[in-house]
Amino acid sequence: MTAILAARLAWRQLLSNRARLVSAIAGVTFACVLVFMQLGFRGALFDSASNLPRALQGELFLVNPLTLVMFRPEPIARVRASQVLADPDIALSVPIYLAQTKFRNPETGRQRTIQLIGFDPEAGAVHFEGLEALTPALKRIDTIAFDRRSRPEFGPITPRLEQSGPFEVEVGGRAMLVVGLVALGTSFGADGNAVMTETNFRRIVKERQPSKTDLVAIRLKPGADAQAVKQRLTTILPRDVMVLTGPELIAWERSYWEKGTPIGFIFGFGSLMGLIVGMVIVYQILFSDIATHLKEYATLKAIGYSNHYLRRVVMGAALMLAVFGFIPGFLGSIALYSLVAKATLLPLAMDAARAAAVFGLIFAMCASAGLLAMRKLGEANPADMF
Amino acid sequence: MSSPIALSGVSYTYDKGDRPVLREVGLTIAEGEIVLLTGPSGSGKTTLLTLVGALRAMQSGSCTVLGQQLMGASEAQRVALRRRIGFIFQQHNLLGFLTARQNVAMALELDPASTERDRLARAGEMLEAVGLGAKAESLPGQLSGGQRQRVAVARALAARPGLVLADEPTAALDRQSGQDVVRLLTDLARQRGVPILLVTHDPRILDIADRIVAMEDGRITSAPEPATGPAI
Structure with a gap:
């Protein structure tokens, strides 16, 4: 029950400053699209690497x-x-x-x-x-x-x-x-x-x-x-000769690109950069929200709200930004995927596993931004209210 | 029933300070009593108020507020006690993104048994009581200074506190609205039998009190006990 009330307070606070809310959501969306594109290229690379073994449709293969x-x-x-x-x-x-x-x-x-x-x-x-x-x-x-x-x-x-x-x-x-x-x-x-x-x-x-x-x-x-x-x-x-099943041949071809080249690392690194940029944006927004409401937060503490409750408010705001930034990021990425797939002929497409993974990453990104911003709550000292 | 506030031998020194701001303070307030605490700045009144309000940890002495001994009390015990106290600050400190009604309801959300409908209805009644029934859905930014402080009074009294602590509630207001707010506060408190400890410099409101306690240099210099002795 208190979790819902804390979330509602977070939502009302986010809504109160539309411009800040929009820029926060845009930041999350940006990070989301960046990660989707990096992971998309990475996946397309590995998928396309296994185009030939997949098309061969053998049940077993002999290779050197x-x-x-x-x-x-x-x-x-x-x-x-x-x-x-x-x-x-x-x-x-x-x-x-x-x-x-x-x-x-x-x-x-x-x-x-x-x-x-x-x-x-x-x-x-x-x-x-x-x-x-x-x-x-x-x-x-x-x-x-x-x-x-x-x-x-x-x-x-x-x-x-x-x-x-x-x-x-x-x-x-x-x-x-x-x-x-x-x-x-x-x-x-x-x-x-x-x-x-x-x-x-x-x-x-x-x-x-x-x-x-x-x-x-x-x-x-x-x-x-x-x-x-x-x-x-x-x-x-x-x-x-080595005997491989069809799936093993596909995996073996993929693993060359994953482990034998820096390509996998490059795209992983690109994703990380996107997440860091997104985290900094979300942190800035949450931090300035706390900083501008420090007196009000101290008042809430004075009238009996616990630190725990206020941390929930901050975390609630962070996770709402994750959700509202992810939705346009996800839709935008689907559009970008088809655009890029047309231009490069790489098999670039959205799949549920990747969507879930990116949502997890964005969620974690916003949660860590929230955890960082929470440290500012310590400055809301009710004893300074008088 | 013991006194809502009973202090004895309370001393306090700030980390950085070399001399104590409170020295062996003793003070008792009776049921329903309205007490003004006056004194020059630096006399220790605000420090005393934050100790009584459980906003600051005690260092020495004994301080019992609404039956809770604060010497050695844990953070959780202090947070729990604060829920039973109504606070009024120099500034209204209302949340700018909530309406007057929602701000008052914030004081009621701490009770897990309450429902949203009850909270909003109770907040509405409190705003009626401070004469702001028509402004319930206004944001603090749309209200005058006096109106905001009246919303703060409604918030302080909404959760039926056992004690009200106020710190210079008239400091940010003009003469007329300051007097209005304090009279409103004392009238509502008297109707409900809630004791008030009010720190003020403002000579215009001295007449509302049952007793005036003066502080100087960390000591109480007059009237530390109720006239009739503590109600025991």
Whole structure:
């Protein structure tokens, strides 16, 4: 009951100075948007890093244990793909070739690095959106499918294809026919993707030994237990390959970006700066509210209100600012996310877990500002009232 | 029933000061008695008032207020005692963002058993009693100095205190409104039988008192006991 009365007093006090209230809410909103954007970029980075492993849809994968990140793979022996077929639960195993090479923008002539992904599209282990319809065309010599979600710097590939059908582009110094589009998505490691058969891949990347591949995607028979198969493969296979489940491959790719680069730290640091700025603003507001009402607070103490009650008033004000600053910050961030996602083609979107996390951070930010401001309450001494 | 205020041998020295502001003060106030405390500045009257009001911790002597011994009392005991005392200050010290009615109701919110409806109704009655029924929904900024001090009187009496302590309540007011406020305060206190200890310099209000106690240099120099002896 007293908590409600203290909160009501805090609310009335906040409302009494509209200009101060608005600037306090704006401060919290600003901090909120800043943290949302930093965490959004961070999440988009890690999500986009795992675009490729997610799209591959294998249940198990073989990779070289020395591989750090998928755009720079260490090769593995191609024969491992055939060897795992000995396991009765394995239905398919498809070698996947990965390399980065130059792609010449057909309009401007400028070159840009593109991610090449080569595999047998007929095997059915990989299901990029749009791939199935293109399989017959891709089987022809010197053909590729272009990722429609690649960055625009590669040129107007999509409109040109839709307008006038297949046309030639220069990939890795070789003329290749773009026969269609798949949907995959960019990542921090790759601005765009091109998909092709194993044979066509080797025609572009000539230095590759035919006995080596980069990744093997394995599909299991229905009802098979991925963990059990992984256990069996791990004991049978030599140590030059590592067996990962689909989620493990995604996590392993993410962890490179999280731990192997300063990017995670940078965005974390950016969030912290936002929170500190927000805390200083809220502290200033609460502090000046207490300072201007010091006599009234001392009077309340004199007529029998405890320090505890007044601390609740200050904390109530802090937490109200958290809530009222978060709401516009949250809505604004959703709008900014879609704006930035359009501009960068990064998978930037609001999700409930992040919203909850940011609310927690903003709440903690306002609470610590409240705790700091409370120290000023000690100066409200009722004995000085007379 | 013992006396609302009974002091004996109370001495007090400020941290920084080298000489005591109160020396062996003894003072007793009877039920319903209105006592003025006068004396030159620096005589220790305000210090005495803050000790009686449990706003300051005692150093030595004995001070019993509304049955609570304040020597050695804890902060919680002092806060609890303050709830039973009505305070009136030189400045009105009303919360500027609350209406007159809400300000008076603040004195009632300390009682956990009260309801919002009762508190606002009681606050309204108190404002009627000080002649401000029509101004109940005004903010302090919209009231005159005398009106604000009357709201402060209403706040001090709203929670049915066992004692009212006032410190120069007329100091910030012009002659007429100062007299009005003090008469209002004493009239309401007499109707309710509430004793008042009022510190003042103001010679114009000396006639309202049952007894005038004079202080000088930390000592009480006249009338420390009720004329009829303490009511025991």
